[in-house]
Amino acid sequence: MDKASITAEKIGVRFGGFRALDLVDLEIVAGSLHSIIGPNGAGKTTLFNVLTGRLLPSEGSVRLGTRDITRMAAHGRVHLGIARSFQVTNIFQNLTVAENVRLAVQAVRRGEPWTFWRGISPDRNVEEILAATGLQARAMDRAGTLSHGAQRALEIGMALGSDPRYVFLDEPLAGVSIDDIHRIKTLIRGLTPRRTVVLIEHNMRVVLDISDRITVLAQGEVIAEGAPADIRANPTVRAAYLGASI
Amino acid sequence: MSTFSSYRSFPDATTSALAVVLVALPFVLPSVTLASELVVFAIGALSCTFLLGLVGLLSFGQGLFFGVGAYGAALILIHTSAGSLVTILAAAAMAAAAAAIVGFLSVRRRGIYFVMLTLAFAQMGYFAMLAMKDITGGENGLTGLPRPPVFAGLGALTHSHSVYAFLAAICFLAFVLTHRIATSPFGSVLRAIRENEVRADALGYDVRWFKIMALAFGGFLAGLAGAMHTIFLGLAPPNTIEPEMSERLVIMAIIGGTGSPIGALIGAGFYVLLADFLSSLWPRWLMIIAFLMIAIVLFLPNGLWGSVELLIARWRSGRVRIAPPGAVDG
Numbered sequence: 001m002d003k004a005s006i007t008a009e010k011i012g013v014r015f016g017g018f019r020a021l022d023l024v025d026l027e028i029v030a031g032s033l034h035s036i037i038g039p040n041g042a043g044k045t046t047l048f049n050v051l052t053g054r055l056l057p058s059e060g061s062v063r064l065g066t067r068d069i070t071r072m073a074a075h076g077r078v079h080l081g082i083a084r085s086f087q088v089t090n091i092f093q094n095l096t097v098a099e100n101v102r103l104a105v106q107a108v109r110r111g112e113p114w115t116f117w118r119g120i121s122p123d124r125n126v127e128e129i130l131a132a133t134g135l136q137a138r139a140m141d142r143a144g145t146l147s148h149g150a151q152r153a154l155e156i157g158m159a160l161g162s163d164p165r166y167v168f169l170d171e172p173l174a175g176v177s178i179d180d181i182h183r184i185k186t187l188i189r190g191l192t193p194r195r196t197v198v199l200i201e202h203n204m205r206v207v208l209d210i211s212d213r214i215t216v217l218a219q220g221e222v223i224a225e226g227a228p229a230d231i232r233a234n235p236t237v238r239a240a241y242l243g244a245s246i
Numbered sequence: 247m248s249t250f251s252s253y254r255s256f257p258d259a260t261t262s263a264l265a266v267v268l269v270a271l272p273f274v275l276p277s278v279t280l281a282s283e284l285v286v287f288a289i290g291a292l293s294c295t296f297l298l299g300l301v302g303l304l305s306f307g308q309g310l311f312f313g314v315g316a317y318g319a320a321l322i323l324i325h326t327s328a329g330s331l332v333t334i335l336a337a338a339a340m341a342a343a344a345a346a347i348v349g350f351l352s353v354r355r356r357g358i359y360f361v362m363l364t365l366a367f368a369q370m371g372y373f374a375m376l377a378m379k380d381i382t383g384g385e386n387g388l389t390g391l392p393r394p395p396v397f398a399g400l401g402a403l404t405h406s407h408s409v410y411a412f413l414a415a416i417c418f419l420a421f422v423l424t425h426r427i428a429t430s431p432f433g434s435v436l437r438a439i440r441e442n443e444v445r446a447d448a449l450g451y452d453v454r455w456f457k458i459m460a461l462a463f464g465g466f467l468a469g470l471a472g473a474m475h476t477i478f479l480g481l482a483p484p485n486t487i488e489p490e491m492s493e494r495l496v497i498m499a500i501i502g503g504t505g506s507p508i509g510a511l512i513g514a515g516f517y518v519l520l521a522d523f524l525s526s527l528w529p530r531w532l533m534i535i536a537f538l539m540i541a542i543v544l545f546l547p548n549g550l551w552g553s554v555e556l557l558i559a560r561w562r563s564g565r566v567r568i569a570p571p572g573a574v575d576g
Contacts, residue, residue: 054448078450086448092441103438106431107450114459116432162450 003030004065006051006082006166006196011060013046013220020046021057022220028166031193035207036200037231038217039241044200045087045170047217051198052084052168053077078107081165085155085172087200093144097135100143100154102126104161125163132187133157149180156187166196173203185210208232216241260508264421267511268414275519278406282478284518285410285417290471290491291498291517292424292510297464298496299504300428302440303457306492307348307364310371311341311465313487315472317375320388320482329397330477334416337473338466345465349458356443368489375487387483391476403477413474420470424507427463436460468495497535501542503549512551 006028013021021043028034036044049055051062053074061070064080072080092100105125106112130136133153138146143154152172159167172188173181181203189210191197201207207214208228216224216231218240224231231237271281290312297303318337322328328336352363375382382388395402396412403409427433435456438446447453476482485491494517502513517535524531546553 052448054444073447073452075447075450075452078448083450084448086445090442090445090448092438092445094441095437099434103434103446104449106434112431113435113451113456114432116427116430119429120431120434158445158449 005029006198007063008047008051009061009063011047011050011057011062013043013050013055014058019220021050023060024217024220024222026051026215026222028196028198029213030165030196032212033189033192033197033199033210035211035214036198036217037202037204037207037214037241038223041219042217043220044217046220048084048168048170048198048200052082075107078162078164081162082168083159083162083164083166084168085159085170087170087174089148089151089155091143091151091154091158093142095143096140097143097146097154098126098130098139101129101135101157101161104158105129108162125161129157129160132160134183149176152176153180153184156184160191164195166198167191168198170200171202172199173201173206181206258425260506261422261425264508264511265418268418271414272407272410276522278410279478280518280522282406282410282413284515285413286471286474286478287495287498287514287518288471288511289417289420289467289474290495291502291514292420292507293464293467293471294495294499295502295504295507295510295513296424296428296467297460298499299506299509300433300440301436301457301460303460303464304361304496305364305461305464306361306489306496307345307352307368307371308464308468308495309489309491309493310348310368310487311345311468312472312475312491312495313371313375314341314344314465315469315474316476316482316486317382317388317472318469319473319476320391321381323391323394323476324388327394329394329399330401330403330412331397333394334470334473334477337476338469341469341472342462342466345468346458346462348465349461353454353457353461365489365492368492372484372487372489375484383482385484387481387486389481391480391482393477393480409478413478416470416474420467421507421511424467428507432456432459497539501539501549503546503552503555505548505552505555509549509551513549516550 008024008026011021011024024047036047038044046055050057053072053076056071061068063069069077092103102123105123130139133156135150135153135157138150146154156169156172159169169188172184176184185206188197188199211228214226214228214231215222216237223240224234224237268285271284272278275281290308293308294305297305315337318340319333322333322336348364348367352360355363376384393403403412435451438451439453439456443453472486475486498513498517499510501516502509520535521531524534542549548556
């Protein structure tokens, strides 16, 4: 298995005069579950966008192993094994659930996306992902008709479609009902160590429970990083973010 | 696998229906030439239906590629001794190449800016034709063209019926090819881009290149129609490359409905037949077309064929499901 880690060095992102990220350093160790937490507006999703290729940083670099991927587009990074889900559900609303997953799987099948002379051939991976995310029964329904929780599960399913080595999940539990939280949490934890998971999540109980490592962002800067126990005990973090929530 | 039954099988009932319609047209319509004109514009409209309905791209440049096909075919007929089939295919390939270049430069922008770029290229093409008077004949167009047999001296196109049979056969194959592409893996990517471009990119699809290739195929269809127009008329008049041609093809596509390739046939048929009928009654007949266009956009947003499909679906299932028309975006 490839043990290359993703390294971000001195990442800065400016939107006009606003510094969304300020000299952020981050190392995501292969096979780990690395969470990024922080208050709203701390720059978590911005950092995700830089790491997955949706946003070119104003300064700094992103490396995969020794390869500089700072300027590589999002679709290119998928082919290096980097996939993501979105904070605001971002699926193909008018296509079926199965087709949403199939499109994710098809993207990394060599030559398949350009095949125009024959029909679509079934792919076993689609069934596997539908089963893993508990969406089998809804496979033929229009994705837009799914409940919010099921759409979050589909988001994760689509991120797994390319069989990625690195999975970036942006608030996968946002708005998910209590009954589903445990199932999705188990699903996420089960992705490692075969895959590396980078997680943005506000549910602290889940984050502290399943993470190997946690980075805390506040106002675009890293204010702490460490194992869950260290983060829980860190006075700066308690003051800036956790407060009385744990 | 049943999971993909939402993709209609290939070929399906529509394909056989299309064949029946194409065979019946010259017998049903008042003249064979009208039938020939109809199939030519059906393919021209199909280029817009394909781009708008499957990929969500509104191109006002299809008239340019129609013109490249029309003039390309005329030049091939003048300067070579190629048969009609080779002439048409070569001219369509030229149009596809032109569309790929225009696409390469246009897909950098999305939405209304993409539409404006295609419109600008269409304008430019028309004036380029006027400027290159020595090659294109300027405002006179290219006239007095031969109409060689289909291939290798076989299949003489001397009678208007044989011309129709030739054009209808190409029309049928163009529809089958478009349907094939729409139901292929490539087509599924185009549909994904129409639905959600950001997600398609995040899944690993290089959206720009998929759009460029879709535009090249749209250019191929428009060029095919233009070349067929030249073979059918025996001349390449300037109005084949006018920006108004782009407009006409888009109008046909929208009248017919962009939800299915058949919409292009319905839209072109409606426009060509109505134009033929109205122009004999009133020289300002285009005004009536404009009124109809407004009425269709306001009251039948899925176009004529889309509305028929809705009625069939309603009759079959007993429940109403109205699909919103695809978003227009570049």
